[in-house]
Amino acid sequence: MEKCSVAQEHVFRCTTSPMPVPNDIAGRAMSLARFTAASRGMIPQTEGSLQPWLWTPPGESTRPETSIVIFPHAGSTAQSYAHWAQKFSTRARTLVVQYPGRGQRFREPISGNIRDLAEGVATSLRRVEGPLVLFGHSMGAVVAFEAALLLQRHDRKVRTLVVSGATSPNLLRPSSTPLHELSDVDLLEALKERGGLPDEVLEQPELVDMLLDLVRSDFAALHRYSFGASEHHLNVPILALGGISDYSVDAESVRSWTELTTTAASMRLFPGGHFFLEQHIDLIAALILDCLDDVEKAPTPREVEACLLIGERKLSALATEVAQSGAHIVHAPGGMSLLESVRWLIGNRTAIRARMLDTGHLLVRGLPIVSTADFAQIRDEIVLQEAHYKEKATPRSDYGRGIYSSTDLPAMQSIASHNENSYTLEFPGILLFCCLKAPDSGGATTVTDVRKVLATLPATLTDRFRSAGWLLHRNYHSHVGLSWSTAFGTEARDDVQSYCDANLIGCNWLEGDGLKTTQVRSAIITHPKTGEKVWFNHAAFWSRWALEEEVRDVLIEAYGVDGLPFDTSFGDGEELAAADVDTISEAYKGALVREPWQRGDLLLVDNILCAHGRDAFRGERQILVAMGEPVALSTCGPTVTPRSSPAVSFVSASQQTQESLHA
DSSP states (O other), rough: OOOSSSHHHHHHHHHHHSSSSSSSSHHHHEEEEHHHHHHHSSSOOEEEETTTTEEOOOOOOOOSSSSEEOOOOOOOGGGGGGGHHHTTTTTTTTEEEEEEGGGGGGTTTOOOOOOHHHHHHHHHHSSSOOEEEEEEEEEEHHHHHHHHHHHHHOOOOEEEEEEEEEGGGGGGGOOOSSSGOOHHEEEEEEEHHOOOOOOOHHOOOHHHHHHHHHHHHHHHHHOOOOOOGGGOBBSEEEEEEEEOOOOOOOHHHHHGGGBBBSSSSEEEEESTTTHHHTTTTHHHHHHHHHTTTTTGSSSSSSOOTTTTTTOSGGGGSSSSEEETSOOOEEOOTTTOOOOHHHHHHHHHHHHHHHHHHHSSEEEEEEOOOHHHHHHHHHHHHSSSSBBOSSSHHHSEEEEEEEEESSSSSSTOOOOEETTTTTTTSSSEEEEEEEEEEEOOOOOOEEEEEEHHHHSSOOHHHHHHHHHOOEEEEEOOOOSSSHHHHHHTTTOHHHHHHHHHHHTTTTEEEEETTTTEEEEEEEEEEOTTTTTOEEEETTTTTOOGGGGHHHHHHHHHHHHHHGGSSSSEEEEEOOOOOOHHHHHHHHHHHTEEEEEOTTOOOOEETTTTEEEEEEEEOOOEEEEEEEEEEOOOOOSOOOOOOBSSSOOOOOOHHHHHHHHHHHO
């Protein structure tokens, strides 16, 4: 040890601990330096090695069985992924790719070509017995993809390709500002933005120099890589993983991996940035282990948008029933931990989502959800992308991470059926409700199939709405309802004006810091996946005729008809009759389903196929909600063009009467 530099001694102390290798860039740099020192004879090498390209973590079995092969990211070493072997050891052997120029291959020239790396790995893997699952992160995903292609050409079976934190090869393009051409200072800053570089690394120039040499070479290899579309399709299932907050790899870049196989493909997004996989190591390891099942048992139709299109095959594995209330219920196996529940949901996610497209809702009963954190973790397994709560209209408690109370309105007040954000240009495609505490009585979150509502309404009424749409009038007052600053999430009038202009909302500022808005939207839309027509609006929900007579009279006396907090009409400005609102309300009631809450219940609602509401209740009630998978109105076949105000000014019968009296 006397010959080691200060940096190497620091690295030795940090990496000979039985603790898992640190999961940030510093940890990977320290692992790199440790094996650099080992190759120079400064640190004894205890790790085994099958061959130069494939490193076996300590204690791993070498008997022929299924192998999970890990392809490290740019600038990394095989040893950086040693701790993953612990997650797989019960079912598979772990092999980690060691690229030239690092670890025990320190003296070899660094390769600057992705296909050369893939060729070296594939040649070695052809000599490994048993099925293979390939798992690559970032640059490693592209190397793994090319290796899978080479193995396929040699009839070497790959069970599944798992890719993480990487843009699909068919979307990779040379950058106008290549990372490998950045100065040392700028490159280090780019690395810190991706995953963090603690001061301990920056204080060791030897570590920094080694890291930058490898990173530059690997980034240059990616920059030079070109995708050959004619020969780059796998007959291997692909599971693509991404981080929701990864600024360098967006959701579309992850989804495009599903286009590179002729068989099953799926995608999953996780909270976190570029190195999200370390934050969710147990869950991702469970997903990879699920890939070990025989490929013949995997779904064979092409799955796009996270397996949403597969049919009913997996539903037989679920305990499902239609309750006396009419609710569609799935019973989770009893006695599961939260992690086991998450894995169960992952395994049945496809079937659950397929059933939702049929029923519009699904209640999963028997999950061990006891906190907002539990609900957030479950949400992350169900929802591909968070949807933001826009143009707020009900008081809610914000618990962070996109989790809210369902509503903070008083317990005595029931809430009529409505589709969330039907008045916005982009609305949630899915809602998740969770029960942390069920009330003593009442308080059900009601669900209403709006396909049935549309089918029940008289043709004369639906035809009128189909041609005119519906118009929302909204007045923001200081003492009734939400303030405009709360609804729009800003104290700045200019920001509200800009939002309204961009979202086709008429915006009129009033005296005393008041605001009046108007917006015309389609009352009938088409579900983008099922192609079904649905009744999708707040026309009856916010009509003044839906208010109790006493409440309506008080509000009109205080603010006038034109100053009501909410009111609706036909999209051309014609008033809705009280009888029209009654007809719509009765259609909702005829299709309504209510199932009493039980603690741990998870209610999934397709926000386009089903409206939801709330019964009044007694006792303490804690229901959480999360919104996901935003849908643009433009993709739903609106029957009218959204606009900020009526195209024509309609003069009501009451206005005509008043005008004739003054003539």
